[in-house]
Structures are given as C-alpha cells and as structure tokens.
Amino acid sequence: MKKRSDSLFELFLTFAKIGATTFGGGYAMLPILKRELCENRGWATEEELLDYYAIGQCTPGVIAVNTAGFAGKKLRGIPGAIAATLGVIFPSLVIIIVIAALLSGWTENPYVKNAFAGIRVCVGVLVINTVINMWKKSVKGVFAISVFDLCLILALFTKIPTAALVVAAAVSGIIYCSVQGKKGKEERH
C-alpha cells in the first residue's frame, strides 16, 4: 500500500505546505491536515489524525509540531519525524524573518506607530479571549478552579518561574487524581 512518493523530501514539502497554509494554528489546522494527510496522500487515517491531535494537546510544545512528528515517525521513523517537523517550521522562518526585517525599518514612521498602538489594545483582548476559551473547555470542578486561582495569584504577584508553576501543577494533578481514584475504589467496597 505504501506509495514510493513518501520520501523524506516529500514529507518535508508536504508539511511545509501545511505550515504555509495554516492560519492561526490550533484548530484551524485540523481541516488542512485532514485534506493533505488523509485525502491527498493517504499517510494517516482520520482516526489516527484525531489521536495525534488529541495527544498533541496533551504534550508540551506547539501542536503542529507534535502532529508533524507523529505522522513523520509513522511513515519514515526518526528521520521522517525530523523531516516533517523541519517542514512545518520552514515557512514560518522565511515569512517571519522577511516581515521582521521589513518592519524594523519602519518603526519610527508615525502611521506604523499609531497602527501598532491600536493593535496592542487588540492583542490584549485576543489573549484574554484565549483564556476565556480555555476556561470554558478545561477549567471545570473545584480542583481545576483552585489550581487556576492559585496559579493566577502566584503568576501575578510572585517571581516564581513559570516552568516551576507548570511542574507543581502537574504533580498536584497526579496526586489529586490518585487520591480521587482511591476514594472511588473504597466507595465501591
């Protein structure tokens, strides 16, 4: 069933195309991944893709990179994972470097200054909206709300490193779930 076209370069190119046509990351990427990987290439079934995606959300790092890694690994092993991941970041590197280089010459222009002052207000709203969406999706129940509140207070008012907060939250999640699990078992007895 394996087509001869799934060379490392082909992997790189396909994921470069996915990177170049994705706007905004996250869920916006799913339909493009489906079209390229499932329909056009037959590299992954839709079920596998949803699995990659779900696990991508549950592992650290950018979801697009995780998905590329899983698909690449499945097709061509570790070199495949590397080729697919490099592919997905390649367009970003080129596009952003060009834009950043262009912008740096214009920072003193009054139009650009005013535009970015307006844009910064929008960015604040966009970040807060991201939090609202995350809250609706994953902050449910007493435990999650307590973690959210505690982390927000610590992040705002202390200098505890963000990474340390993430690790502490992970550990408390593991402890909480194992305690809950034991409680459940005892109740059944």
Added chain:
Amino acid sequence: MIYLLLFIEYFKVGLFAVGGGMATVPFLTELAEKRAWFTVAELADMIAVSESTPGPIGVNMATFVGFRTAGIPGAVCATLGLITPPLIITIIISGILVTFKNSKTVSGAFSGMRPASAAMIASAGITVVIMSLKNTAGLFGLVDIKGLILMVVLFVLTNFVKQVKKLHPLCIIAAGAVIGILFHFAGV
C-alpha cells in the same frame, strides 16, 4: 553566547508550554523581564504579526523573538529550541500512543497543567492589557481613554456578537491598526 542562550530559553518554552501557541506567551513576558531582549510592547507587536501570518503561532513567535534578539541565526536557534523537546517527546511516545493516552498519571498531570496554563496566559494577558493602556496614554501616564474604549468595545463585540466572534483574529488586528491610525493612538 546569545545563540546558545536563545536555544536554551526556547527549549524550556518547548518543554513547559502546554496547550498551543498562546501558552508560550507567559514564558515570553517572563523573558522580557529576565533578559531584556525585548519589551512587553514589542512582544504584543510580535503576537499580532504571528497571528496575522501563516504558520503555527508558537513557531512564528519563536522566529520573531529570535530575529529581534540576534538576527537570522537567532531566529533559527530560537525556533529549533522550541521544536526540539516536542520532537523528542513525540518520537518517544509514538510507540506507546495507546498506553500514553490511557495512562492515569498522564491524564492526572494534565488535569493540573491545563488550568495552570490558562491562569498563566491570563496573567500574561493582564500584563499586555496594562502595557497597551499605559502605552497609549496621552496625559501624564494616566490610563488612556481612547485605548480603554476600544478595548471594552472589542471585548464585547468578540465575546457577545455572533458575527464578530467568527471573524479571524487577523480581521480584529487589522481593525485595530486602522483605528490606531485614525485616532492617533500613539499620539503622533
């Protein structure tokens, strides 16, 4: 060695940012404070450009931060730093996908990490909001009224009006740019 530092700092981001591109933002506000490679205002500009260009937001921001800090080699180092941890993790767990998915320890860890990630993005968001309102202040550094009005209007529109809710962030950012120019948000 700025390149190595960029790689290491971004390696940490790649290892600890959970839940997509925006989850890298709290690490970046922290970096703005710790390393002074860029200001929070510049960070907001980088978020805006990363949201408005193709490619995953987290990767776009890594490239931008790296380029701002140390040119093209910096962009490459930061981006490679970001993708190395997920790449390694992906290669390791791809053999045990099902075990990983059903593991109680993993789901427990994530039940703690997800709300923590949301909280830290909220904290970073508050930092950006305060910066953007101060930045546009016209009088004696007080909270800028123009900025505050735009913020409230945008917040209401993007959360409660169906047609606006569905719009891509790019449209919101473009609107912000036009309003910024029309009403002289930077005061120039």
